[in-house]
Amino acid sequence: MAINWFKYASPATFYPLAGRMIPWFAWLAIILTLFGLYWGFFETPSILTDQKQYYRIIFVHVPAAWMSMWLYVVLAGWAIIGLVFNTRLSYMMAAAVAPTGAMFTFLSLWTGAFWGKTSWGTWWDWDPRMTSELILLFLYVGYMALHSAIDDTRRADRASALLAVVGVVLVPVIFWSINCPDPNQCAALHQQSSFKGVESNILLAMLVLSIAFWMYSFAVAFMRVRNIILERERNTQWVRELPEVCE
Amino acid sequence: MFQTFKTVLARDILLATRRRTDVLTALFFFLIVISLFPLGVGIESEVLRRIGPGVVWVAALLASMLALERLFASDFADGTLEQMLLVPQPLGIVVFAKVTAHWLLTGLPLVLIAPLIGLQYHLPGATQGVMMLALLLGTPVLSLIGAIGAALTLGLRGGGILISLLVLPLYIPVLIYGSGAVSASMMDGAAVQAYLFILGAFLLLAVVFSPWATAAALRISVE
Numbered sequence: 001m002a003i004n005w006f007k008y009a010s011p012a013t014f015y016p017l018a019g020r021m022i023p024w025f026a027w028l029a030i031i032l033t034l035f036g037l038y039w040g041f042f043e044t045p046s047i048l049t050d051q052k053q054y055y056r057i058i059f060v061h062v063p064a065a066w067m068s069m070w071l072y073v074v075l076a077g078w079a080i081i082g083l084v085f086n087t088r089l090s091y092m093m094a095a096a097v098a099p100t101g102a103m104f105t106f107l108s109l110w111t112g113a114f115w116g117k118t119s120w121g122t123w124w125d126w127d128p129r130m131t132s133e134l135i136l137l138f139l140y141v142g143y144m145a146l147h148s149a150i151d152d153t154r155r156a157d158r159a160s161a162l163l164a165v166v167g168v169v170l171v172p173v174i175f176w177s178i179n180c181p182d183p184n185q186c187a188a189l190h191q192q193s194s195f196k197g198v199e200s201n202i203l204l205a206m207l208v209l210s211i212a213f214w215m216y217s218f219a220v221a222f223m224r225v226r227n228i229i230l231e232r233e234r235n236t237q238w239v240r241e242l243p244e245v246c247e
Numbered sequence: 248m249f250q251t252f253k254t255v256l257a258r259d260i261l262l263a264t265r266r267r268t269d270v271l272t273a274l275f276f277f278l279i280v281i282s283l284f285p286l287g288v289g290i291e292s293e294v295l296r297r298i299g300p301g302v303v304w305v306a307a308l309l310a311s312m313l314a315l316e317r318l319f320a321s322d323f324a325d326g327t328l329e330q331m332l333l334v335p336q337p338l339g340i341v342v343f344a345k346v347t348a349h350w351l352l353t354g355l356p357l358v359l360i361a362p363l364i365g366l367q368y369h370l371p372g373a374t375q376g377v378m379m380l381a382l383l384l385g386t387p388v389l390s391l392i393g394a395i396g397a398a399l400t401l402g403l404r405g406g407g408i409l410i411s412l413l414v415l416p417l418y419i420p421v422l423i424y425g426s427g428a429v430s431a432s433m434m435d436g437a438a439v440q441a442y443l444f445i446l447g448a449f450l451l452l453a454v455v456f457s458p459w460a461t462a463a464a465l466r467i468s469v470e
Binding site for chain 1: 395399400403404405406409412413415416417419420423424427431441442444445449456460463464467468470
């Protein structure tokens with residue numbers, strides 16, 4: 001069966017599709033968030049003392065950190081698609097994803113600071129993961145700054161897309177260099193990150209909230225991309241004929 | 248192709264020798280930043296020896312970043328850059344020649360002045376050698392990565408401050424291993440070689456990929 005992959009690559013066809021999808025993703029996000037938070041707060045076994053209850057920040061902190069990294073990959077993916085196929089909508093998607101990604105990066109830093117204050121007694125420490133997250137925030141800000149500094153939308157799209165691609169190529173190098181500042185000891189410094197040690201109820205809540213945040217990102221990115229489409233296509237006939245514009 | 252490289256390189260160096268202050272400002276910026284730190288944090292030799300490697304590299308980052316704006320700006324302003332985009336030779340070669348000339352004029356002076364910094368910060372003799380070597384390997388990487396940022400922000404208002412936002416996060420690996428090498432050389436028995444190898448690897452990767460990415464950025468910016 002031949003699928004026309006490019007049918008929805010046109011802003012005119014994608015705009016109504018995104019409009020129809022937004023409620024689905026928004027409701028999924030709300031339901032999953034409520035379920036995940038409920039499960040995380042009330043259904044997890046109370047194996048820890050009362051002083052250790054701050055660990056429940058994990059249900060927001062870890063999903064936010066995952067989404068912040070994933071959304072940068074999504075952004076770079078749309079940038080690459082845009083540069084390769086020269087489709088306008090890809091650039092619009094990349095631009096629509098960036099603020100959400102930056103928001104999640106900030107959220108994970110902020111919740112991390114609360115966690116750090118209660119568990120380590122400090123708001124900030126130059127832990128490799130925290131530093132990497134901070135650098136990721138700078139990369140998001142750089143992308144958005146370049147995009148908004150260029151008046152010509154075509155140049156803005158393509159230039160910031162190229163920057164995102166350069167960023168995504170260098171991100172592994174940057175993170176690796178932060179994780180292992182002394183190359184003589186690289187083998188020894190391997191951060192353990194595994195699901196095996198996590199209690200299954202906690203893991204369930206964390207994963208559900210990750211999916212909830214993902215659905216939220218879809219909903220918000222689609223809303224934003226609809227705004228971008230309207231703004232850029234305001235001189236076209238199909239936008240003028242839209243019921244919400246006519247009135 | 249090599250002829251193109253030589254011609255562009257010779258042209259850029261000739262242009263720069265006619266305007267010597269441009270070259271000297273970056274160098275003196277580097278010296279001033281480095282001389283400000285002891286005034287701010289105190290002049291105990293123990294403290295200076297500890298912060299020295301980091302300060303030298305941060306100053307080198309800032310100096311090479313400030314010089315970036317001039318990399319393409321004057322050629323863009325008088326239309327030469329557009330002609331360069333039209334030559335039949337690969338644009339990457341032209342870009343590589345321009346970046347090389349830029350490094351010879353702004354990066355190499357930093358390498359040569361490094362022993363002076365070493366004296367200011369009471370660094371031991373062997374460390375000064377390592378610092379020169381690390382700067383020799385690291386500063387070309389800064390110029391090459393920075394060229395991408397310079398090409399992307401070409402002709403924008405407020406380009407100078409924007410370029411720092413784009414380029415400084417990408418400089419982090421060079422900063423970490425560059426200052427790491429200098430710090431390691433002051434400790435007993437620590438192997439400096441690994442740091443220099445990594446810096447060398449960065450340089451090779453940057454030489455291969457950066458001119459190509461910069462060329463793509465120039466084509467986006469000038470159209």
